[in-house]
Amino acid sequence: MTRLGNARLVLDNEIRPGGVVFAGGLIGDIGEIGPGGDGLDLEGDYLIPGIIDLHTDNLERQTQPRANARWPSRSALVAHDAQCIAAGITTVFDALCLGDIGFGKARNQTFEDAVIDIAALRRQGALRAEHFLHLRCELPAEEMPEMLARAIEDTHVRLVSLMDHTPGLSGQYGDLVRYREMRRAEGLAPAEVETVIAELQGNHHAFHAANRALVIAAARARFIPLASHDDATETEIARNAAEGIGITEFPVSLQAARAARARGMRSIAGAPNLVRGGSHSGNVAVIDLVRENLLDALASDYVPGAMLEAAFIAAAEGAIALPAAIGLITSGPAAIAGLADRGRIAPGLRADLVQVRLHEGLPVVRAVWRGGVRVG
Incomplete structure (x- = not known):
């Protein structure tokens, strides 16, 4: 005792x-x-x-600490796990991206390695936090269905999200001017950026609809909670709700978040947005979602330590009482994921x-x- x-x-x-x-x-x-x-x-x-993180990309940062430096997968996982524990996160949903969206094959490799290595480290008792899988399914990616088939039967898959990062057409990259600036800042020549845009838009038209239906069916068959990602409009929310999607993850506009709440959907937002005082990509400020009671959970996104800090900031700014703010990183995520224990x-x-x-x-x-x- x-x-x-x-x-x-x-x-x-x-x-x-x-x-x-x-x-x-x-x-x-x-x-x-x-x-x-x-x-x-x-x-x-x-x-x-203990903090529950429904969406962390932190593993990607450990496996690719530099643009041309790939880190050994199991070593990266142990470092990622340690960072989560240091941030007070005891339950981790490792958000693994299924499908290339024009940023190279690094994310696909992270998925391939992580599915094997998380299971191995879990069996060995090498991980201090409890790790579940969150499958981030890129709907325009041709290879996504094959990757989904390899992971969907894993009992540790507890969340699936529908994503479409097609530049100029949806979500976070809907603004082509901003997208072009971002990719040029990464070192791509203007002609290369236009090639990427054309290819991704072509993939969207070729694969999005069929892949969306496949992912929804696969998640329903296993009773896995489904989330939509980067919702921007009331129309998107209405379609998602009609198809039984109960979670909006990282809504990019206040209108989308309000529509989701009106339809009884749960909402997840990124804690770094709140810590930084706003979105790094020009989207809705998370503190505004908190003030309007439009948020059910915060997720670390790309900084594990952001969750705890975001909760205390929200309370300190008077947007929410501290017990409710802590609920955004504990009981709220638990309810979304069905973790009643x-x-x-x-x-x-x-x-x-x-x-x-x-x-x-x-x-x-x-x-x-x-x-x-x-x-x-």
Whole structure:
């Protein structure tokens, strides 16, 4: 039995002094447990549930730390896992991209390696966080169906998202002027950029519709939650809702987020947007979604540490109370993913817990427990 005392417990609707007792990986009791005795004194720090990240691209950054430097897959995975734990993330949905969208074959290789290596490291007990798979299906990619077929039966696939990053036609890259600037900044010559645009638009018209139907059918057959990605318009939301898609992931406009809420869809947004004070690509500011109660969960996107910081920023700016802000990175993601055994500090739930101390407003993780075992 482990006893944590003298904490500020962040519960569903309140923050109160006390502590937690857990055994066998489960929370047994919460109450007014002060300092002293045979427990661990948390010195008045916050104690929150383990963070649940439904969408992280961080693995891609570990496998490709430089444009021409490919890192060994298992080494990259261990580094990625360590960064997640250091950020207080105890449940990770590794977002693996299925299909090339004009950025080279690096993402496809990350998918190929990760499906094998995450399973191997999981069996060996080498990962400190619990890792699930989030399959990001690029609908214009010709190779996507074959990649999906290799992964969809994995029981650790718990989320599937429909993506179409065709420049000039949809989502984040709908603005061709901005897209051209971005690709030229990466070193592509103007003629090369135009070739990429033409090829991707051709692939969209050739493969999008059939691939969309295939992905929806495959996810439904396994009862996996489905998300749409980068929704911009009410029309897109209406189509998604009609096809049984219950999640909008990273809506790029306030109108899309409002339409999703009106139709009962869940919404996920990127925590880096909130930490940076806005979108890096000109899309809706996440703080505005929080203020209008249009958000159910934050995800790390490309910075694991952003989740905890974003929650405290949202509360500090008065957009939401702190317990509800912490819910955006714990109970909210748990509800979306159907993980009823975690995401809250309550008796009978998993003892996934994070000790957090504020340093001049910046939240710093001091200790992490997953299933009652200290892992960070």
